Amino acid sequence: MPLTGEYEPSPFDWASQQVEKYESSGGTEGTEHEGKPVIVLTTKGNKSGKIRKSPLMRVEHDGTYAVVASLGGAPKHPVWYHNVVANPLVELQDGPVRKDYTAREVTGDEKAVWWERAVEVWPAYAEYQTKTDRQIPVFVLEPA
Numbered sequence: 001m002p003l004t005g006e007y008e009p010s011p012f013d014w015a016s017q018q019v020e021k022y023e024s025s026g027g028t029e030g031t032e033h034e035g036k037p038v039i040v041l042t043t044k045g046n047k048s049g050k051i052r053k054s055p056l057m058r059v060e061h062d063g064t065y066a067v068v069a070s071l072g073g074a075p076k077h078p079v080w081y082h083n084v085v086a087n088p089l090v091e092l093q094d095g096p097v098r099k100d101y102t103a104r105e106v107t108g109d110e111k112a113v114w115w116e117r118a119v120e121v122w123p124a125y126a127e128y129q130t131k132t133d134r135q136i137p138v139f140v141l142e143p144a
């Protein structure tokens with residue numbers, strides 16, 4: 001069941017413009033960042049109830065995805081993290097395919113496996129983690 005509510009574009013112009021290009025092209029344009037694949041995560045605002053969309057690096061294994069709340073190694077989590085914690089039912093668009101997923105934050109060995117997969121796709125994640133004491137969260141998204 002798709003998330004419903006009023007869509008509020010990100011105030012980060014490059015992010016909202018990438019979402020716009022991604023969605024208006026049916027997932028055929030705006031699907032990369034520095035040559036690497038990107039997905040669009042749709043979440044429900046945990047305070048406003050608005051629909052929020054975040055382009056994120058694509059980390060996938062056997063039909064399961066992971067999203068990494070890195071925000072470039074900033075001291076605080078991206079706010080979409082709090083949306084997912086509050087409302088684990090999310091949507092993920094990968095190219096032309098958009099589906100519902102249930103997100104859960106992973107820890108320990110399971111996180112280590114997904115972190116390795118994430119760094120393989122986007123090595124900068126490892127660098128981001130060295131920039132902050134914050135443990136960069138990873139969610140695994142399983143088909144809802």
Ligand SMILES: C[C@H](OP(=O)(O)OC[C@@H](O)[C@@H](O)[C@@H](O)Cn1c2nc(=O)[nH]c(=O)c-2cc2ccc(O)cc21)C(=O)N[C@@H](CCC(=O)N[C@@H](CCC(=O)O)C(=O)O)C(=O)O
Nearest residue numbers: 015045046047048054055056057069070071078079080082
């Ligand atoms: C700027 C802020 O965005 P954010 O949710 O913190 O997310 C910041 C970034 O993570 C987000 O822009 C990502 O898309 C950036 N980004 C990546 N960010 C990552 O964290 N990981 C990635 O792998 C990643 C890849 C990526 C690739 C391409 C690209 O263009 C951007 C990429 C934002 O949207 N703030 C809104 C509020 C958004 C919101 O969700 N509000 C909630 C309340 C949230 C709360 O305060 O609890 C609500 O509506 O209820 C505002 O200030 O009005």
